[in-house]
Amino acid sequence: MKIAVDALGGDHAPHEIIAGTLEAARTLPQDEFLLVGDRASLESVLGPEPPPNVSVREADGVISMTEDPAAALRARPRSSVSVAAQTVRDGEADAFFSAGNTGATVAAALLRVGRVKGCRRPGIATVLPFTSPVLLVDAGATVHCRPHDLLNFAILGSVFARKYFGLKDARVGLINVGEEPGKGNDLTKQSHQLLREQAGISFVGNVEGRDVGTGAADVLVTDGFTGNVVLKTAEGVAREVLQMVRTAMTGGALDKLAAARLRPRLVEVRDQVDPENYGGSFLLGVRGSVVIGHGDSRARGVRNALIGISKTGAGLPEELETALSGVATPVGDVN
Amino acid sequence: MKIAVDALGGDHAPHEIIAGTLEAARTLPQDEFLLVGDRASLESVLGPEPPPNVSVREADGVISMTEDPAAALRARPRSSVSVAAQTVRDGEADAFFSAGNTGATVAAALLRVGRVKGCRRPGIATVLPFTSPVLLVDAGATVHCRPHDLLNFAILGSVFARKYFGLKDARVGLINVGEEPGKGNDLTKQSHQLLREQAGISFVGNVEGRDVGTGAADVLVTDGFTGNVVLKTAEGVAREVLQMVRTAMTGGALDKLAAARLRPRLVEVRDQVDPENYGGSFLLGVRGSVVIGHGDSRARGVRNALIGISKTGAGLPEELETALSGVATPVGDVN
Numbered sequence: 278m279k280i281a282v283d284a285l286g287g288d289h290a291p292h293e294i295i296a297g298t299l300e301a302a303r304t305l306p307q308d309e310f311l312l313v314g315d316r317a318s319l320e321s322v323l324g325p326e327p328p329p330n331v332s333v334r335e336a337d338g339v340i341s342m343t344e345d346p347a348a349a350l351r352a353r354p355r356s357s358v359s360v361a362a363q364t365v366r367d368g369e370a371d372a373f374f375s376a377g378n379t380g381a382t383v384a385a386a387l388l389r390v391g392r393v394k395g396c397r398r399p400g401i402a403t404v405l406p407f408t409s410p411v412l413l414v415d416a417g418a419t420v421h422c423r424p425h426d427l428l429n430f431a432i433l434g435s436v437f438a439r440k441y442f443g444l445k446d447a448r449v450g451l452i453n454v455g456e457e458p459g460k461g462n463d464l465t466k467q468s469h470q471l472l473r474e475q476a477g478i479s480f481v482g483n484v485e486g487r488d489v490g491t492g493a494a495d496v497l498v499t500d501g502f503t504g505n506v507v508l509k510t511a512e513g514v515a516r517e518v519l520q521m522v523r524t525a526m527t528g529g530a531l532d533k534l535a536a537a538r539l540r541p542r543l544v545e546v547r548d549q550v551d552p553e554n555y556g557g558s559f560l561l562g563v564r565g566s567v568v569i570g571h572g573d574s575r576a577r578g579v580r581n582a583l584i585g586i587s588k589t590g591a592g593l594p595e596e597l598e599t600a601l602s603g604v605a606t607p608v609g610d611v612n
Numbered sequence: 613m614k615i616a617v618d619a620l621g622g623d624h625a626p627h628e629i630i631a632g633t634l635e636a637a638r639t640l641p642q643d644e645f646l647l648v649g650d651r652a653s654l655e656s657v658l659g660p661e662p663p664p665n666v667s668v669r670e671a672d673g674v675i676s677m678t679e680d681p682a683a684a685l686r687a688r689p690r691s692s693v694s695v696a697a698q699t700v701r702d703g704e705a706d707a708f709f710s711a712g713n714t715g716a717t718v719a720a721a722l723l724r725v726g727r728v729k730g731c732r733r734p735g736i737a738t739v740l741p742f743t744s745p746v747l748l749v750d751a752g753a754t755v756h757c758r759p760h761d762l763l764n765f766a767i768l769g770s771v772f773a774r775k776y777f778g779l780k781d782a783r784v785g786l787i788n789v790g791e792e793p794g795k796g797n798d799l800t801k802q803s804h805q806l807l808r809e810q811a812g813i814s815f816v817g818n819v820e821g822r823d824v825g826t827g828a829a830d831v832l833v834t835d836g837f838t839g840n841v842v843l844k845t846a847e848g849v850a851r852e853v854l855q856m857v858r859t860a861m862t863g864g865a866l867d868k869l870a871a872a873r874l875r876p877r878l879v880e881v882r883d884q885v886d887p888e889n890y891g892g893s894f895l896l897g898v899r900g901s902v903v904i905g906h907g908d909s910r911a912r913g914v915r916n917a918l919i920g921i922s923k924t925g926a927g928l929p930e931e932l933e934t935a936l937s938g939v940a941t942p943v944g945d946v947n
Contacts, residue, residue: 486847518849
């Protein structure tokens with residue numbers, strides 16, 4: 278598999294991005310990695326003897342975190358994220374990764390790579406890293422969704438979760454405010470109906486926020502607004518609760534020895550819920566694997582994201598397209 | 613203050629409800645408590661000498677968790693939640709509490725007690741119990757909201773949070789998918805504008821899910837769909853992370869003594885994030901204090917909810933109405 282990496286995107290680019298890519302390249306000698314950025318500075322970080330499966334692809338500058346994605350892409354087609362997307366469009370790479378401006382990554386994927394047939398709107402698939410990892414789709418790509426979009430997310434998420442988690446079957450739940458089919462807003466009521474009638478997915482019905490992480494489903498489907506709020510609430514609360522535990526354990530009356538002895542256990546849990554375990558989110562529904570890294574990605578996150586891409590394989594977009602081909606386009610849906 | 617308590621609603625009614633009410637009655641000798649239910653069985657639980665500030669109000673049966681709220685209320689106007697609401701309507705009580713069917717509690721409040729002037733739709737106010745407690749409005753009363761509803765929630769939440777948390781000023785944040793004013797869906801974009809222009813509230817702008825519990829705001833405003841998902845995700849993730857910590861600390865290689873020593877600290881944290889600390893959610897926007905207890909409320913939750921009601925005082929609905937009177941009704945808003 279060939280994977281392009283935007284070496285200039287992210288708070289800790291290029292050093293951490295390159296370091297993570299080098300780690301992945303050593304772990305995955307059968308894959309090839311294209312580091313996209315200005316050759317001179319990348320080569321100075323890479324050193325004289327990079328692994329044989331790492332090469333550099335020239336690009337001119339980066340789209341910053343604060344720029345308007347669409348305008349910046351138009352103005353600077355040679356920027357690193359744009360060139361990374363072009364390598365996928367041109368068949369030189371199967372996938373690209375960027376930890377830069379998320380909007381620019383999504384826009385580059387849509388404008389340069391394009392959607393798979395049958396997918397009206399893409400969804401961001403993110404793993405929530407609890408005891409039972411669960412795939413959340415959409416975590417923020419499509420803020421306004423129609424029921425048919427949620428059906429697409431369910432199909433895309435099912436195919437992806439089977440490959441990514443190694444499941445025979447992926448159970449799909451719809452995030453809602455109650456378990457009964459009649460609960461929720463118009464979007465969830467109509468989506469529930471569509472999901473229940475769709476062949477080829479294992480729909481387990483509505484799932485409430487309290488079941489995020491309890492293993493009630495392998496895939497949680499929702500609109501991009503709700504999904505983004507769920508993802509960030511889950512990350513924030515996990516961090517907050519661990520902080521409360523840490524604070525409680527360093528209290529005055531405490532046996533410091535016991536706390537010191539148990540601290541590594543707490544670190545294990547912190548590492549388990551760390552978003553860097555997965556390193557990024559897949560943009561599902563485009564004709565290539567596109568992975569959005571966290572803006573603050575370090576080498577470990579980049580390495581894990583690239584390993585995740587390799588695991589899902591080069592054929593993912595075709596599999597997603599095949600799965601979507603079984604779905605009727607809704608009448609009157611012209612957008 | 614006089615508080616009616618639906619003694620028949622909830623998974624552990626009537627014993628735990630009565631036990632919690634008795635605890636509150638002893639803690640708050642200046643307040644009066646009306647236990648609503650069938651007199652014979654309540655009196656057998658109460659025993660021969662209940663505190664002087666506890667009395668029984670006759671009602672006939674309970675609306676179960678699975679019944680359709682509106683239909684059940686119509687069919688059985690003498691059910692416990694309905695009678696509890698009537699005591700508020702008739703001025704015999706200032707507030708009522710029920711841990712029964714949530715929909716029935718909301719419906720009884722709206723149909724029997726009615727809304728305060730200027731409030732089109734009520735919002736459920738729930739405290740998220742992290743290091744910096746924050747008030748979430750709406751946690752699930754109004755699934756379909758318009759921008760004006762979110763403005764109302766902000767005003768109601770500000771008044772309530774000042775009283776409940778004892779703040780001079782309550783900072784209001786709008787839950788959204790990004791901090792910039794232009795982010796989000798139509799509802800959040802328009803609501804952001806309204807909130808920014810409204811005098812009398814301290815609007816701090818958009819707040820992301822990751823800031824739930826970090827003290828970025830005292831009041832988090834959102835529609836009832838998103839709010840319910842946020843609340844349940846936060847509760848579920850807090851429970852899940854604590855379970856992960858507990859599991860990690862009972863691992864094989866561990867010094868059991870250290871774990872035993874630190875277990876009370878973990879229990880402290882668990883108790884701190886326990887929803888029973890607040891015991892229930894306030895339904896804001898009705899002409900009385902109405903508190904919705906958790907279905908699985910135990911005595912501790914009931915006691916804490918009743919203490920919370922007493923703390924906000926009998927004048928709350930009038931204060932809410934006064935605050936809302938400063939808001940222009942949107943043109944064309946006839947509902």
